[in-house]
Amino acid sequence: MRILVVEDDADLNRQLVTAMTEAGYAVDTAYDGEEGHFMGDTEPYDAVVLDLGLPTLDGLSVLENWRRDGRTMPVLILTARDRWSDKVAGIDAGADDYVAKPFHMEEVLARVRALVRRAAGHASNEITCGTVRLDLRAGRVTVDGTPIKLTSHEYRLLSYLMHHQGKVISRTELTEHLYEQDFDRDSNTVEVFVGRLRKKIGSDMIETIRGLGYRLGEAVDG
């Protein structure tokens, strides 16, 4: 899962990035509206944390531009506590959620979790696929009830696949969502991680669709 954080306050920005990274996301960051707008328009994010008060281009405009351009990724906006009218405007501009400043980091994390899982069509914090169970909140994975240890990249990979069960995910899509911006990867890194994951959760879980990508889980009609 790849997240974009747009926040001009350096301190807050760092805090957010740290928390998100620890939670297992790949995080990109921007410090003003224009930069943020550009990044959100050009890179595929699974969620965005967007401050409303930004230099060069305010958050609301950034959001409106994204929506006008057809970008549908979930957006969580950060706003001053007492400006409730801003919230309404933000939501009508296409925000999916908001948090009032100052906030508890845990709350932001919970909301981002919710946005990501909802975007994937899941309602609860536990995703299962066969005998594999993923606890999003704890970042824990069990197979047949026994917990297994995953490295951070392995976890991100599994998480992304779990969120998109039944779908064929191309290798490019995986690289884009697993890594942060520096993506000159023309190597077989993804394949290596798929291999390692298979070794840990069982090789039948992830199906290879030659020439197209990978798929986790059985047929889901919908």
Added chain:
Amino acid sequence: MRILVVEDDADLNRQLVTAMTEAGYAVDTAYDGEEGHFMGDTEPYDAVVLDLGLPTLDGLSVLENWRRDGRTMPVLILTARDRWSDKVAGIDAGADDYVAKPFHMEEVLARVRALVRRAAGHASNEITCGTVRLDLRAGRVTVDGTPIKLTSHEYRLLSYLMHHQGKVISRTELTEHLYEQDFDRDSNTVEVFVGRLRKKIGSDMIETIRGLGYRLGEAVDG
């Protein structure tokens, strides 16, 4: 659009129902947890407004039960302003949004709008032709409900034909769309793939129009 409001405070309940109705929704209402739980489990709502503090069964449990039962409709929870941990719990239990009491009615409306709008955009796009169904997002093909395996070229071919149902597609058009630039192929590759496809999805699906090309589905004038 059909909305369920679960709120025990009679005054608030009435206000919510009035506002929702004026906004153009069909509104059902419940005054305690058990009633609300039952209604949400048995009727198809497009969104639910759920108070957390309820008699007979608290809102959080109602929500958890719904999610456990696989109900995925968007839920907006109402909570006391200062209990931020409740919010986190609610969100992790599967709430899609929350509003703190006391709230501005306008804000609740904006949020419900957002929820409904987002849920609507979640439909998976698929094309069908007779018994053949193609799920574009999942990259999956089923015939008579049973999934079939296609190689990447077969899939691309089918996809193109499905997108142009009823039209006669020439062989050159197919080669140009299945391959990148180098379409100086003077071979019968396309025919081979058509043959393989027919074998997998049934030979009646793709009709041969001698000298012109192929057609999937019924003829369409144009």
Added chain:
DNA sequence: GAAACGTCATGCGAATTCTTGTTGTCGAAG
């Protein structure tokens, strides 16, 4: 400094795609 993690390169094995050749079918002309 050691262990864990992520990245990269190589070679093998296998699935897919391409080619070739033959058989089958349709349409029109004699």
Added chain:
DNA sequence: CTTCGACAACAAGAATTCGCATGACGTTTC
């Protein structure tokens, strides 16, 4: 009605691409 030519379907081997395991190397972490 028959025959001929062109086009399409099928089959099977050849060629190529693609995916995977493995192990080495660089980097970070404790």
